[in-house]
Amino acid sequence: MTVSELVKKAELTVFAGSNGLNNEIVGGYTSDLLSDVMGNADAGCVWITLQSHKNVMAIASLKELAAVIIVNSGSPEADMSEQAEKEGIPVLGTTLGAFEISGILYNSLNA
Amino acid sequence: MDLSQCFNNYFAMHFKYEIQGGDFTNAGQASSQVKQVLKQLNVDPKLIKRVVVCLYEAEVNVVAHAWSGVIDVEVNTERIQIVLADKGPGIPDISLAMQKGFSTASPQVREMGFGAGMGLPNIESNADEFRINSKVNEGTTVEIMVYLSQA
Numbered sequence: 001m002t003v004s005e006l007v008k009k010a011e012l013t014v015f016a017g018s019n020g021l022n023n024e025i026v027g028g029y030t031s032d033l034l035s036d037v038m039g040n041a042d043a044g045c046v047w048i049t050l051q052s053h054k055n056v057m058a059i060a061s062l063k064e065l066a067a068v069i070i071v072n073s074g075s076p077e078a079d080m081s082e083q084a085e086k087e088g089i090p091v092l093g094t095t096l097g098a099f100e101i102s103g104i105l106y107n108s109l110n111a
Numbered sequence: 112m113d114l115s116q117c118f119n120n121y122f123a124m125h126f127k128y129e130i131q132g133g134d135f136t137n138a139g140q141a142s143s144q145v146k147q148v149l150k151q152l153n154v155d156p157k158l159i160k161r162v163v164v165c166l167y168e169a170e171v172n173v174v175a176h177a178w179s180g181v182i183d184v185e186v187n188t189e190r191i192q193i194v195l196a197d198k199g200p201g202i203p204d205i206s207l208a209m210q211k212g213f214s215t216a217s218p219q220v221r222e223m224g225f226g227a228g229m230g231l232p233n234i235e236s237n238a239d240e241f242r243i244n245s246k247v248n249e250g251t252t253v254e255i256m257v258y259l260s261q262a
Contacts, residue, residue: 034171034225034227035230038229049224055225059139063163
């Protein structure tokens with residue numbers, strides 16, 4: 001599944017990094033602790049979080065994640081969006097909480 | 112220039128980066144640059160992933176806790192050696208700092224999702240060798256080694 005397919009399916013907002021919408025999704029990781037993601041997320045994962053600052057993109061880039069979803073109607077800080085554009089890693093948004101959007105992603109990947 | 116050719120001709124490559132304490136805006140830049148270089152050198156991606164985890168965590172520790180720091184990276188045909196030397200408050204009890212979940216990070220740093228007490232354990236589990244020395248009110252030196260032959 002590509003990021004753009006997930007955007008349609010889960011009705012996500014695309015905040016930034018639309019040049020990476022064709023990134024292939026292989027999994028997901030839900031966490032608000034940056035070292036947890038650094039230590040445990042795999043390349044191609046979608047990171048589901050409430051964090052919305054630039055350091056999220058540093059980790060997303062270093063770990064080669066497919067996209068970031070900000071939960072609970074949050075939106076990225078300006079420098080996070082800028083970095084997302086540079087890295088080609090989409091930053092997406094949802095009104096749902098982490099539990100619900102994680103469930104949607106999990107079911108989509110295991111359908 | 113093809114860096115992989117350069118790598119064959121020379122025994123070692125050496126990089127140096129400076130870090131400012133508190134500068135979260137640029138946290139991860141050294142890790143990102145080292146990652147690019149290792150990719151160009153055709154280092155095994157699994158090893159690059161381990162180096163990146165170690166270096167990022169160590170870099171963020173300097174940003175979060177120290178006043179300033181210097182990262183020295185040396186790559187040769189056998190290993191990647193990273194030394195981070197900072198000027199800062201130091202660590203009074205290293206065995207306590209190594210415990211998962213222990214952190215002295217400020218509330219502001221924790222709000223960003225750092226300071227979960229996972230950084231040093233992440234380094235330890237991804238490095239082949241890991242040494243940490245510290246003097247209170249002077250600074251901390253972290254040495255990380257990843258061997259290229261242990262892919």
